[in-house]
Amino acid sequence: MQKIANYINGALVPPNKSNYLDNYEPATGQVYAQIPDSSTEDVEHAYVAAKAAFPAWSTLSTDERSKILYRIASLIEENLESLAAAESKDNGKPEWLAKMVDIPRAASNFRFYSTAIQHYAAGAHAMSNKAINYTLRGAIGVVGCISPWNLPLYLFTWKIAPALAAGNCVVAKPSEVTPMTAFLLSQICIEAGLPAGVLNIVHGLGHSAGNAIVSHPNIKAISFTGGTQTGAQIAKIAAPMFKKLSLELGGKNPNIIFADCDYDKMLSTTLRSSFANQGQICLCGSRIFVERPLYERFKKDFVQRVAAMKVGDPLDKNSKLGAVVSKAHQEKVLSYVSLAKEEGGHVLCGGYAVHPEGRCKEGYFIAPTVIEGLEYDCRTNQEEIFGPVVTIMPFDTEQEVLEYANSVVYGLASTLWTSNISRATRMAQEIEAGIVWVNCWLLRDLRTPFGGVKASGVGREGGFHALDFFTEPKNVCIEY
Ligand code: NDP
Numbered sequence: 001m002q003k004i005a006n007y008i009n010g011a012l013v014p015p016n017k018s019n020y021l022d023n024y025e026p027a028t029g030q031v032y033a034q035i036p037d038s039s040t041e042d043v044e045h046a047y048v049a050a051k052a053a054f055p056a057w058s059t060l061s062t063d064e065r066s067k068i069l070y071r072i073a074s075l076i077e078e079n080l081e082s083l084a085a086a087e088s089k090d091n092g093k094p095e096w097l098a099k100m101v102d103i104p105r106a107a108s109n110f111r112f113y114s115t116a117i118q119h120y121a122a123g124a125h126a127m128s129n130k131a132i133n134y135t136l137r138g139a140i141g142v143v144g145c146i147s148p149w150n151l152p153l154y155l156f157t158w159k160i161a162p163a164l165a166a167g168n169c170v171v172a173k174p175s176e177v178t179p180m181t182a183f184l185l186s187q188i189c190i191e192a193g194l195p196a197g198v199l200n201i202v203h204g205l206g207h208s209a210g211n212a213i214v215s216h217p218n219i220k221a222i223s224f225t226g227g228t229q230t231g232a233q234i235a236k237i238a239a240p241m242f243k244k245l246s247l248e249l250g251g252k253n254p255n256i257i258f259a260d261c262d263y264d265k266m267l268s269t270t271l272r273s274s275f276a277n278q279g280q281i282c283l284c285g286s287r288i289f290v291e292r293p294l295y296e297r298f299k300k301d302f303v304q305r306v307a308a309m310k311v312g313d314p315l316d317k318n319s320k321l322g323a324v325v326s327k328a329h330q331e332k333v334l335s336y337v338s339l340a341k342e343e344g345g346h347v348l349c350g351g352y353a354v355h356p357e358g359r360c361k362e363g364y365f366i367a368p369t370v371i372e373g374l375e376y377d378c379r380t381n382q383e384e385i386f387g388p389v390v391t392i393m394p395f396d397t398e399q400e401v402l403e404y405a406n407s408v409v410y411g412l413a414s415t416l417w418t419s420n421i422s423r424a425t426r427m428a429q430e431i432e433a434g435i436v437w438v439n440c441w442l443l444r445d446l447r448t449p450f451g452g453v454k455a456s457g458v459g460r461e462g463g464f465h466a467l468d469f470f471t472e473p474k475n476v477c478i479e480y
Helices: 040-059 062-078 080-091 095-119 152-165 180-192 206-215 228-241 263-279 292-307 327-342 398-405 421-430 463-469
Strands: 006-008 011-013 020-025 030-036 124-127 131-139 142-146 169-173 199-201 221-225 244-248 253-257 285-291 346-349 369-372 389-395 413-417 435-438 471-479
Touching (some): 020 080, 040 142, 040 169, 040 199, 062 095, 062 180, 080 095, 080 180, 095 152, 095 463, 142 206, 152 169, 221 228, 253 263, 263 292, 263 413, 285 398, 292 389, 327 369, 413 421, 463 471
Parallel strands (some): 169 199, 221 244, 253 413, 285 389
Antiparallel strands (some): 124 131
């Protein structure tokens, strides 16, 4: 069985204590690899390597750093097929999706930041006839990056690329549930000539390896994407140590549909925004509010289209949904379907585990699920489910739907469907979310601020925002 390794000081190394964890293929329910169960000592080893690499990496010319990151982007593209196959096997997502979205986006993250750093500049402020202030932006030092399992390589690189571009050295931990493409990235970094110690990837559990990164006294910044509760735990440790913190957390996003929308575009996009990646994208719209005149038509068409979506082997090109990421997650998602029923919800389609014929019969599949008849403020409509489950609810007025949309503790993303530009502008202002998509979903420009408000996080990734996070500004004031 394959045993993957940590990537420390430019080499692939086993964990210090030789402890390993099983790695499951969600589509078959079988263990197929073993991953390091790294300890505090492994994280310390990684930190020491990163610290030693920092002086040379942070002073390397921007041009040289940029060239290496660009090379990593190209190698990710060259390895598209094998990376997509690995991502699909590790996570359960359809292979076509990994090929179309996850891996190309991981390459884009490196390419984007390899060029963004060339255009990054700090300001100057003249005080008339008196003095000039100029701001320096330097790398922080050794930083920590911790990422979740839903978009493994995509989100891992979204943190690592700007951290490295800005001149930091990194100790990173991917989710222990989906470590494989981070391991393959280590091999790519070696091939690309990334100097030893600049990036260190330590595999293992959140409460051991993750916690060791967060509580390390000399890892000066933590960029974390994951659940809100974990984010709160991390903040509790990192805040008293005065670390810089970027937290991208959970969501419970509204999808608001007005009767005057472009119906066909809305319907096909809503299928994606509800069930892409088995609904395991923090940006999926899991609460669908439909203006009453359109409600019955939408319900009929949507349920018909959802019921026809094929759930099955991620290797099958016709599978619209693959497996959810783990047995525990499958149970959690299905427990919310039971809760919805207890709360008076009516399941219009799905709501059960699927056992495909053949090699996937032991896999963790769930039929895409649509539920109606729930109040906006019940637990099913307030808590993050993070699976292929959506609720649909009618509304009558803008004011009413805004109240529903903003009633949750989260504020990550939202989607609005209307052809009335005044209404869209008005509502976009009022929705409590870091991202508002109008007549589209998941249309991403990497220059834009990305992140949430309320319990969905603190800070913004994307564009120069990430470079601001991964650098420390210093103002110099010269009187003349
Ligand atoms: P978790 O919070 O469970 O884990 C995220 C990462 O943190 C994993 O690598 C995990 O390791 C690690 N971790 C867990 N506990 C600790 C700890 N005490 N100290 C340090 N690290 C720790 O999230 P999931 O992996 O379950 O991901 C799903 C969540 O991520 C959802 O809530 C989703 O909304 C959110 N998310 C947010 C996004 C955003 O941009 N806002 C984007 C994508 C997902 P381990 O795997 O071992 O637990």
